[in-house]
Amino acid sequence: MVSDVPSRARRMPGLAIPHRMRWPLGYTAAAVLVFLAYYYVIPNLGAGGQTFFRNWLPLTSINEALVWVICALGLNIVVGYAGLLDLGFVAFWALGGYTAGWLMSGFFHQVKIHIFGGATATVPGIHISFWLVLLIGAGFCALWGVIIGAPTLRLKSDYLALVTLGFGEIIPQVFTNGDNIGGFNLTNGSKGITPVDPIGIGSTRLGPFDLVWKYLIFVLIAAVVVFITLRLRDGRLGRAWLAIREDELAASMMGVPLMRTKLSAYAVGAVAGGLAGVAFATHVGGVLPDRFNFSISITLLAMVVLGGMGNVWGVMLGALVLAWVNSTGLPQFGSSFNEEFGTNINFPSYNFLLFGGILVLMMLFRREGILPESRTRLVLHEPSRTDMESLGADMEAPAPELDESASLKTAIAEGPVIADETGTGTGMGEKV
């Protein structure tokens, strides 16, 4: 695991690569390797090899998985860092997607706006460059993150989850039914907005088969999100999020302004959701409201939990694996299985059975995820003494006088023994 805890670096003094540079180098190396594989190696494989990759690991499934990675990293900020359970994260994915739909298509045929757009200058509609739309989508979603976050500020745990769930349902519904808002067609209803302009780099336009280049762009966006996530985590804001996750009241007593800190978690998380939305719209070439349903929120959450809540690399792994299983692994396994045994089972329709099963097993045997956040691992496996002892302390509270005299006696009895014990450094009389 590439961890960024500074103490790690202290413990590995002989490392030649500076700690700060480790993940960017590793990430770039992995990305370039995949790029080279799909650009040079696979096209030159024999027919068998090509078929294998086309069936089991097509580049389009990797691209889609990267979109999931971007979005899951955003959810990780809200859930993993700040500890705010969000069951409606699909809302931001949808908002980002529709930003791309509105600003990169001929949908608003009433106007003709071209800003470095990916379409011929004569066609109507709003055609803004993909890169600008990324920024606009991010900003738009940050705003919505705050709007959606604000009513949840005073809520905790279950209630918070329910309100976010509500927003996750409302926003896709608005898009589905938004084809006649006082006579104005905002979203084109259930037909969605297609096609979305291709991504433009300079004067070239990426067509539907330029998957390798789209891959590079998505990898770049994911890298930016990883960078922002890690930088924020190690900064002042990250510490404030962490403190809120650990103990909201205590955090507030340390001077952490709860409202602002929570809203910034929603906003930053939503930025990643928006980036994923814009990327996804260009990946599939359009936006359709029925793609943004509740199951997306759940899948995102499963990615975060499965990978390792709070750990960027764990979340990335979780997202890559689950997205691949969903889009390629399971259908391909199904068709191979059916071919082999002459059965006719619809494997992809069992994906949630599979995910649910995996989650149950994870919760039973590895609650902290595949690649856990380093601080979680320890505490989950060595049961926290806080819970036990604060419970004990509460139980002692009702009878203070009794407790007082009893403990005075033990003090006299154990006094010398404990005084000698300083070297062992444990909790003295508190040992269980």
Added chain:
Amino acid sequence: MSGAGGVIETREPMLELDEIHVYYGNIAAVKGLSLTVYPGEIVTLIGSNGAGKSTTLRAISGLLPVRRGTMTFLGRQLNGVPDHEVVRRGIAHSPEGRRIFPRMTVDENLDMGAFLRKDKEAIAADREMILELFPRLRERLDQKAGTMSGGEQQMLAVGRAMMARPQLLLLDEPSMGLAPVLVDVIFETIVRIREQGTTVLLVEQNALAALDVADRAYVLESGSLKLHGPADELAEDPEIVKAYLGG
């Protein structure tokens, strides 16, 4: 330790509560409590369970609203100041039940205590001072706070509050659930904290130990002030001895 009361009271008060009323919903937990803390003092609030001691501290640090009455800290009104602003004003609160951040290391917990401060050098100096007060914490700097014993967590909670470099430190039941030897350590530390210039308002059920270190004491009974005075006098008051000191 005590007995300096007469001299101190001629000074400007640091904290002044004037007839405050604090409610949990419709239930009055503190009814018209008045209390004064002067700079450099250790003042203790004693009383049985449910007397309103912790409630008073929570009201001061902005965790609970004060329905009537006024609170003044260093000449400025404290009513309605949100909890994260109260720290900025110079009041740190080491809460009941310790409430350390379990998945953060001891070092990170201390760091959180100084969340609002930007003076890096002074923070480092205060950290050093706290680690001298609690040598046990220095041994455990890289340990996750949640895996420490209750006594160590209590030390951390007090140390973390001190990291805010407060002028007034509110301590809520620092001895609760601790082994007697650790209780002594905590109370000795409270005296040393005062020696370093921090005023302390201490809530304790362990009235004996609290009266021993405090200059003055307020005795609360079901949300109201029963009596107050120099700690050494109260420690000999027959009624107090009977009610709170198990005499």
